[in-house]
Amino acid sequence: MIGLAILISLMGLPQLVQATDFTSLAFSSTSYALGISPDGSTVLGIEGSDWESAIWKASTGWSQLETLPDASSTMGGAYNASSDGSIVVGYACNASGNYTAVRWTAADGIQELGDLPGAGSESFASAVSADGSVVVGTSYNFDWDQDDYVADETAWMWTASGGAQDLGDLGGGDTWAYAYDVSADGSTVVGYSSFDGQDSDAFIWNASDGMTALGLAEGKEGMETEAFGISADGSVVVGKVETESGGWEAAIWDASGDMTVLGGLEGGGDAVAYTVSGDGSVIIGYAENADGDNTAILWTEELGIVDFVDYLLAFGIDISEWDDLYALGISDDGLNIVGYGEDPNGDHQGWMVTLDASSVPVPGAVWLLGSGLFGLMGIRRKMKN
Known part of the structure; x- marks a missing residue:
């Protein structure tokens, strides 16, 4: 570690390394951090061997969320939350043994969102607007014998005032659609849909234009896309x-629907840009690295895509004993990042990284950080091997 400290010094990074913190959100046998409220106060996810919906706060740790009356199982999941974390959405098991989209509030507890569009037997709520009044998600049929979605995936939007509406699809043949996220004001929804009965195409939806396909970069004509x-x-x-x-x-689209391909890690395989900070400047997700392992990734315009493990190592935090990392949630300011992975004990556990704004490399040091990361990647691989 002496060599690492010297390398960081030579890289010219601000001397605020201790302002960056990695926290294991471990809970007994297992935990999964699947998202975080925009203000960074509340982590959403799953806890325990029975996969129960839960939230995590620094002051209380994990707390299980209420289940539906007469539910046949406590299994569920919390995916997303309003700006201050007071309204949470996800899914829960009902009395019929099916999973159904729900909304939790501090005042009213759990609320089943009721009859949703589509013929699906089950549903989940994936995102909610900043004030908690707009929820988006998907209804579907699930064949437990095949362990797969089988038909009738329908994207929908639910509002506290008007109930649920079908968001449609991109058309053509055997149609289906998934709604994954919504803007803070609840006006814009993204996800992906079948097109011409087979390909998945990323879409954007708003009330005036309905569902439209997002664009493709030059050379990507005819390729499938998905927006998360x-x-x-x-x-x-x-x-x-x-x-x-x-x-x-990994790929991104701007407000006009134009695509920019971000790619993946050098020498690696598949890469996914999963979620983004409030202003779009910091993107996180997961990718296959050059060793063939799954790892969390981070992207900024200055750095490009970097392995999140190597990024943390540049700040003196070594999590190389964690494996199979996924980064799935980020606060609006980009300073709180959550996900899950396999911890040093071999258990799947949630984690959170907190960055101090002053510890993020200034533009003049960005190129030094980028070049230093390549050296750190080599050091980490030797240490791991």
Whole structure:
């Protein structure tokens, strides 16, 4: 570690390394951090061996959320929250043994969102607006014998005042659609839909234009795309685009629907841009690295895509004993990042990284950080091997 300290010094990084913190959100046998409220106060996810919906706060740790009356199981999941974390959305098991979209509030507890569009037997709520009044998600049929979605996936929007509406699809043949995220004001929804009965195409939806396909970069004509996240201000959409070999690479779209391909890690495989900070400047997700392992990734315009493990190592935080990392949630300010992975004990556990704004490399040191990361990657691989 002496060599690492010297390298960081030579890189010219601000001497605020201790302002960056990695926290294991471990809970007994397992935990999954699947998202975080925009203000960074509340982590959403799953806890325990029975996969129960839960939230995590620094002051209380994990707290299980209420289940539906007469539920046949406590299994569920919390995915997303309003700006201050007071309203949470996800899914829960009902009395019939099916999973159904729900909304939790501090005042009223759990609320089943009721009859949702589509013929699906089950549903989940994936995102909610900043004030908690707009929820988006998907209804579907799930064949437990095949362990797969089988038909009738329908994207929908639910509002506290008007109930649920079908968001439609991109048309053509056997149609289906998934709604994954919504802008802070609840006006814009992103996800992906079938097109011409087979390909998945990333879409954007608003009340005036309905559902429209997002654009493709030059050379990506005919390739499949999927969108998973949108910035709070609606300016940036993140997701993935198919490669010529049938894999995936991270991609983003601007407010006009134009695509920029971000790619993946050097020498690695599939990469996914999963979610984004409020202003679109910081993107996180996951990718296959050059060793063939799954790892969390971070993107900024200055750095490009970097392995999140190497990024933390540049600040003196070594999590190389964690494996199979996924980064799935980020606060609006980009300073709180959550996900899950396999911890040093071999258990799947949630984690959170907190960055101090002053510890983020200034533009003049960015190129030094980028070049230093390549050296750190080599050091980490030798240490791991």
